[in-house]
Amino acid sequence: ETGVTQTPRHLVMGMTNKKSLKCEQHLGHNAMYWYKQSAKKPLELMFVYNFKEQTENNSVPSRFSPECPNSSHLFLHLHTLQPEDSALYLCASSKDGTAANIQYFGAGTRLSVL
Amino acid sequence: AQKITQTQPGMFVQEKEAVTLDCTYDTSDQSYGLFWYKQPSSGEMIFLIYQGSYDEQNATEGRYSLNFQKARKSANLVISASQLGDSAMYFCAMREHPPGGNNRLAFGKGNQVVVIP
Numbered sequence: 035e036t037g038v039t040q041t042p043r044h045l046v047m048g049m050t051n052k053k054s055l056k057c058e059q060h061l062g063h064n065a066m067y068w069y070k071q072s073a074k075k076p077l078e079l080m081f082v083y084n085f086k087e088q089t090e091n092n093s094v095p096s097r098f099s100p101e102c103p104n105s106s107h108l109f110l111h112l113h114t115l116q117p118e119d120s121a122l123y124l125c126a127s128s129k130d131g132t133a134a135n136i137q138y139f140g141a142g143t144r145l146s147v148l
Numbered sequence: 149a150q151k152i153t154q155t156q157p158g159m160f161v162q163e164k165e166a167v168t169l170d171c172t173y174d175t176s177d178q179s180y181g182l183f184w185y186k187q188p189s190s191g192e193m194i195f196l197i198y199q200g201s202y203d204e205q206n207a208t209e210g211r212y213s214l215n216f217q218k219a220r221k222s223a224n225l226v227i228s229a230s231q232l233g234d235s236a237m238y239f240c241a242m243r244e245h246p247p248g249g250n251n252r253l254a255f256g257k258g259n260q261v262v263v264i265p
Contacts, residue, residue: 043191075257076254076255076257076258077193077255079252079253124193136183136195136198137195139185140192142191142192
């Protein structure tokens with residue numbers, strides 16, 4: 035138990051659906067991250083939020099829309115996804131937004147886009 | 149260009165034996181950090197150990213130790229006395245600072261380890 039909880043754990047959606055991924059951390063951290071993990075590829079950083087402000091958008095398509103209402107919660111809103119978006123989406127948090135701090139990860143949401 | 153290289157194929161390790169996982173990195177920064185994470189089949193990425201570039205001693209954390217060879221730009225993970233629960237993917241990561249950007253972690257592709265009884 036790392037203190038970072040992601041829901042749902044599994045999600046199947048059609049290309050026209052709208053869904054949201056949720057991440058919650060109980061570590062008192064101020065930075066939160068979204069990563070995408072595809073088969074046989076390194077982990078890809080998508081977004082970084084530091085003290086609720088987005089500090090990094092790694093050229094992510096607009097069909098992925100993050101939201102960070104407070105330092106403990108992070109959402110990833112999904113709409114009109116493509117089959118190539120199927121992957122494991124991991125959320126992480128750290129003390130602040132400097133990568134010098136250890137990032138603690140959730141168990142991920144495994145997304146399948148049909 | 150890939151910053152973190154993990155090239156070993158999947159490894160089978162006898163229980164109670166030690167295993168070394170290779171990681172080489174590429175950076176021109178003087179100050180950087182190296183991390184190892186474990187990812188079991190459940191999906192969660194679990195932090196194992198950290199080594200700072202200025203740390204003179206190799207990092208150790210329980211059964212995990214990091215063999216840091218700065219001149220060779222390698223940061224190999226050694227797991228001693230393997231246990232069945234060590235079966236997982238292992239990822240090496242490096243803190244990098246891209247030009248004009250924020251500090252971020254760059255991950256390798258991972259090493260698969262299977263511990264057999």
